[in-house]
Structure formats: structure tokens, C-alpha cells
Amino acid sequence: MVSFIGAGPGDPELLTIKGKRLIDSADVIIYAGSLVNPEVLADAKKDALIYNSAGMTLEEVLAVMKEGEESGKKVVRVHTGDPAVYGAHREQMDALDEMGISYEVIPGVSSFLAAAAVLKKEYTLPGVSQTVILTRMEGRTPMPEGEKLLDLAKHRATMVIFLSVGMLEEMCATLRQAYGPDTPAAVVYKATWEDQKIVRGTLTDLAKKAEEAGIRKTALTVVGDFLGDDYELSRLYDKTFTHEFRKGVEV
Secondary structure (H helix, E strand, O other): OEEEEEOEOOOHHHOOHHHHHHHHHOOEEEEOOOOOOHHHHOOOOOOOEEEEHHHOOHHHHHHHHHHHHHOOOOEEEEEOEOOOOOOOOHHHHHHHHHHOOOEEEEOOOOHHHHHHHHHOOOOOOOOOOOOEEEEEOOOOOOOOOOOOHHHHHOOOOEEEEEOOHHHHHHHHHHHHHHHOOOOEEEEEEOOOOOOOEEEEEEOOOHHHHHHHOOOOOOEEEEEOHHHOOOOOOOHHHOOOOOEOOEOOOOO
16 A cells, blocks of 8 residues: 655654654655655665655656555655645546555645744634635646636635745735735745744735745745734634533623
8 A cells, every 4th residue: 555645844743643653664755855854754764765756757656656566565655744735646646546556645734734833823813814725826837717816816815825936026916906015924934844934024025025035935925814913802712602512601
């Protein structure tokens, strides 16, 4: 069986217990070397075969998986964050299905969740936003109909933009058309890594600030009023609010 593992956002301690157990006991490890922290593999077996997929094609990755499976070896495929978010693992799973090779997926902590953690913010604030949009700018990979950045920005929901910090000036100009120029925004570079950087600003000045900080890749952009300080308190803990586990008091 091949195990697809979400390695988390960077900090090796954010790898799940199950993910670490599988990596540490694997005979063959294929990891996304351009994004996965090498420390995630620190306790791998000394005789494990380790492949960095950054320079490999899909066919080469699949060949390693097939050879490992046919040799009776335990194979793990390590993706950054959680593989379900821009992980490109569906095509690998479909190919394994065609080859009759079984697999499992071990979820991981996505970088968008790590970004909220290091920003010390909550994406879904009552009275501000109850929706989180995960998306990217259109580049060499086109966006489906209705999913261009401006289309999504019109909802004015909390937005997390992957794989696009290299187009930050264009991104902010597009977002200003829907959110307004003073909407708070932030860029989080390599959340939870030792060299993590956070740049805060608005849709007017964020691009300049990120450029001054030298951030050009491996970063998320987050946008929305959740970054501000105005919001409603949760009804869940309101003493006047009755729910299944507690009766509210009258005031």
C-alpha cells in the first residue's frame, strides 16, 4: 500500500502522529522537496530510499511507487500541508487505481491554517465573515469559468490566496475593485518555519511592503476584515443563549 501523507506547513512537530509513524517506518520515501521541510524526514530509516520529487515527472514518481510495491516495500508519498489543497495527488491516485495498487491518504495541517495560527486570527468571525475562500491567481494554469479572482472577491468573504505572491501587485489591484482599498491584508511567508515572515498592511500598500521584505514565493496572501478588531461575540458562549448543553439565563 502507498501512503500519501500531508507533512504539514513546515514545523516538523506539526506532522501528525500517524504521518510520522509511517514516514519513520517507510522503505521508500518520495517527498516534495521544493516545499516539504527536510526535518520531517529526520527519523527515517537509515536504509530508506529517499526521492525528491521536485525534479521528477509524474511518470517517474509512479514508476518508483510501482517498483516499491512490487518489491514488497512500504512506500510513502509526502506532500506539503494537506495534499487535498493544491497537492496534485488525485492524478497519482487515479494512476494507482489503474495499476491495481491500494493506497491511503493521511491528512495534514494546511498552510492556510498555519497562517491563521501565526497571525493569531480567526477566519470566521461572527458578524464579519462566515465563509473562507481558498483560491489562486490565474497564471499558466487557467481558472474555471466563474472562479476568476474578481468573481470570488465580490463575496467579500475571508480569502486565502495560494501560489500567487509573485503577482501580488496585480492581485491587490484586482481585489481593491471588490473589497476597497483600506481592506486589511497580510502575506505570510513559510508559516511555522524558522525563517517565517509576516507582512501586514492593506490592499493599497501590501504589495510594496512584501517587496521590501523580499517575499517573492512560498507565501500565502490573506484578505478580509477578519484581520481587523471589530466583530460580534459568539452566541455559543453567550449566557443568554440556550443550546443543547446549556440553558441561557434571562437578563
